[in-house]
Amino acid sequence: MMPLRPFEIHQPADLAQASDTLRELGDEASAYAGGTELLLAMKFDVLHYPHLVDIKKIPRLNSIEVTDDHLEIGATTTHYQLERSELVRSHLPVMAEMESRVANVRVRASGTIGGNLSFAEPHSDPATLLNVLDSSVVLQSTRDKREIPIGEFVIGAYETSLKEDELLTRIRIPLLQPHQRTAYTKFQVHERPTLGLALLLEIPDGGSEITSARVAVGCVSPFPQRSSEAEALLIGEPSAVEGKLDQAADVLADQAELVDDAEGGIDYKRSLIHTFLRRAYDQIIARVKPRGAPQIGGSG
Numbered sequence: 001m002m003p004l005r006p007f008e009i010h011q012p013a014d015l016a017q018a019s020d021t022l023r024e025l026g027d028e029a030s031a032y033a034g035g036t037e038l039l040l041a042m043k044f045d046v047l048h049y050p051h052l053v054d055i056k057k058i059p060r061l062n063s064i065e066v067t068d069d070h071l072e073i074g075a076t077t078t079h080y081q082l083e084r085s086e087l088v089r090s091h092l093p094v095m096a097e098m099e100s101r102v103a104n105v106r107v108r109a110s111g112t113i114g115g116n117l118s119f120a121e122p123h124s125d126p127a128t129l130l131n132v133l134d135s136s137v138v139l140q141s142t143r144d145k146r147e148i149p150i151g152e153f154v155i156g157a158y159e160t161s162l163k164e165d166e167l168l169t170r171i172r173i174p175l176l177q178p179h180q181r182t183a184y185t186k187f188q189v190h191e192r193p194t195l196g197l198a199l200l201l202e203i204p205d206g207g208s209e210i211t212s213a214r215v216a217v218g219c220v221s222p223f224p225q226r227s228s229e230a231e232a233l234l235i236g237e238p239s240a241v242e243g244k245l246d247q248a249a250d251v252l253a254d255q256a257e258l259v260d261d262a263e264g265g266i267d268y269k270r271s272l273i274h275t276f277l278r279r280a281y282d283q284i285i286a287r288v289k290p291r292g293a294p295q296i297g298g299s300g
């Protein structure tokens, strides 16, 4: 690790000031939140910026609210705040649970959800889960404000659709309906996860039929991937869907552009997708109330 090269920290009072500073300084500057990725990359001299624009003090960027049938999360909210939030725990327990398993407590205490998504490191848990929750992100600059689906935001390894003077300000997640059931499963050996797999199934009353499915896999590929073909295989009577899980896992793996890296080879990652798709599916089905039987677990 190298000693950090000198840099200047700017502390804008609001979003407009932050955006203007980023535009004026161009390639010389980067937004800076918890610093868990950025400062590490600068210590290793992989990145260098003479100017960092600290966005942590910008009002309303650190918030968790329920508005307009959405859970809205400000970009500088930390993983730890999300893990502990009563609002997240009650409205989206799958998210609180996923957040409680991100990294270690030191990283969770300073690392933000906005930093996680904006860095677009391929081993991101939130990016994978947010994909099946049909989430969107709000991007703002002095000149513009736009909201786009998460799938159009993270577009490659370390690549997003952020413009030079834009900040990710909010993440908007539609509240789950009672018939929507979710699971997030994860496998990790080293510092970052080897695989994350998120599943959402729509199972109306009685549990006799899965009417819609969303599945995304992450960490095994440059960025999280959904597969409409795999999702189609997960619709139908649960007993029939169970017989198609291996086929769905293969389709998901085929479309995911699996990467052969330090976490493992392509065949290994394909077999993990099989195991963890089944695990996520079993978790959801175990929580669904069979007709006439007492409720076993909650939704989400």
Ligand SMILES: Cc1cc2nc3c(=O)[nH]c(=O)nc-3n(C[C@H](O)[C@H](O)[C@H](O)COP(=O)(O)OP(=O)(O)OC[C@H]3O[C@@H](n4cnc5c(N)ncnc54)[C@H](O)[C@@H]3O)c2cc1C
Pocket: 030, 031, 032, 033, 034, 035, 036, 037, 038, 039, 040, 055, 075, 076, 101, 102, 103, 104, 107, 110, 111, 112, 113, 114, 115, 116, 117, 118, 119, 121, 123, 124, 125, 126, 162, 166, 167, 168, 169, 191, 192, 193
């Ligand atoms: C040891 C270790 C283990 C980890 N394990 C996991 C894991 O298990 N699962 C997982 O998902 N992640 C993991 N991570 C990643 C971790 O979640 C991120 O490091 C953290 O969330 C990044 O947030 P930050 O606020 O520190 O970002 P910073 O380091 O401050 O910024 C990262 C990048 O995002 C940009 N940026 C930050 N905020 C914004 C914004 N609002 N708008 C626009 N651009 C912005 C910065 O310019 C920079 O390029 C791990 C990281 C470490 C160091």
